[in-house]
């Protein structure tokens with residue numbers, strides 16, 4: 001990878017390579033853009049196949065956080081950190097060492113819990129730095145708030161694509177029944193939708209079937225179902241050249257980060273098939289909204305107002321995309337970049 005060409009193309013401000021020998025630690029912190037405020041992004045621990053894969057993940061996820069914050073109108077920038085390690089080798093000392101790196105950045109980057117980190121790991125980080133959120137989960141964790149945003153996003157997409165203002169009788173397929181997916185199922189069930197669900201955990205599918213009368217399907221069947229909506233709430237890169245030809249649903253709206261394997265190619269493939277895609281970083285902003293509010297002083301009413309805005313923001317993006325013949329992802333990016341450019345102009349004027 002040509003490093004500077006890549007970060008220039010993606011627009012990153014700074015990438016930090018953190019290395020320590022005792023304990024051994026390899027971490028990458030990517031700060032994408034701080035025009036709107038300090039960069040926020042959770043820390044993921046993963047046994048990446050190689051360093052380039054780790055760097056690519058950090059770069060792509062941090063850029064997504066910038067767009068997420070800008071579309072949600074939250075005054076923070078985008079960042080992301082990855083620790084290259086096997087989850088089996090996690091130790092409290094590793095997280096203390098990582099926390100010391102975070103402290104040296106002096107608040108330009110604020111982090112928290114992502115894949116393979118537990119609340120206990122976050123507590124270890126917090127022993128070395130205060131630039132970490134979700135230590136005391138005053139709000140009960142971000143997943144229920146993320147799910148509320150996803151539910152509203154499904155409603156916005158259904159309104160735009162299917163011209164319906166309610167979900168009663170609609171068939172929705174949910175991939176992944178973890179913290180977010182199970183809460184999305186709850187909200188969909190309450191509003192009268194019929195659920196089709198899958199997970200690699202048989203316990204989770206059995207529980208959602210018991211609670212909401214959902215129809216359980218095998219993981220490989222989820223994309224080919226004849227349903228109204230598919231809500232991916234498990235993994236990234238699930239919208240790709242293998243799955244898109246199978247999709248019959250007119251709407252894709254779910255929580256997973258980085259759903260499009262290739263933004264340009266697969267975003268366009270969805271458009272060509274007449275499928276409306278709710279950009280992941282817009283529909284799943286509830287988690288960021290939640291942790292941001294934990295940081296500034298939690299006010300539940302304010303959180304729900306900000307999450308409610310996801311509905312109108314998505315309608316604006318769908319409208320922009322159809323009027324300007326853009327993919328929904330491109331339209332969302334344009335909205336985010338407009339807001340960032342405005343913030344930069346205000347900063348420049350303040351300096352004059």
Ligand SMILES: NC(=O)c1ccc[n+]([C@@H]2O[C@H](COP(=O)([O-])OP(=O)(O)OC[C@H]3O[C@@H](n4cnc5c(N)ncnc54)[C@H](O)[C@@H]3O)[C@@H](O)[C@H]2O)c1
Pocket residue numbers: 142143144146175176177178179180181198199200201204219233234235236255256257284285286287288
């Ligand atoms: N938690 C949040 O607040 C939040 C915020 C924004 C985005 N997200 C994204 O939403 C997604 C879900 O987050 P979560 O917190 O619910 O995670 P989670 O780990 O609690 O749940 C993920 C679920 O997906 C299942 N799964 C894994 N592989 C699968 C497969 N091939 N087929 C079907 N199911 C599979 C897992 O068994 C698990 O039940 C992730 O992509 C995450 O990055 C989460």
Ligand SMILES: N[C@@H](Cc1c[nH]c2ccccc12)C(=O)O
Pocket residue numbers: 040041042068110111112113114133134142257284285287288291
């Ligand atoms: N990981 C969430 C947001 C989030 C949860 N905990 C955090 C801590 C710090 C920064 C961001 C977060 C997302 O992808 O949107």
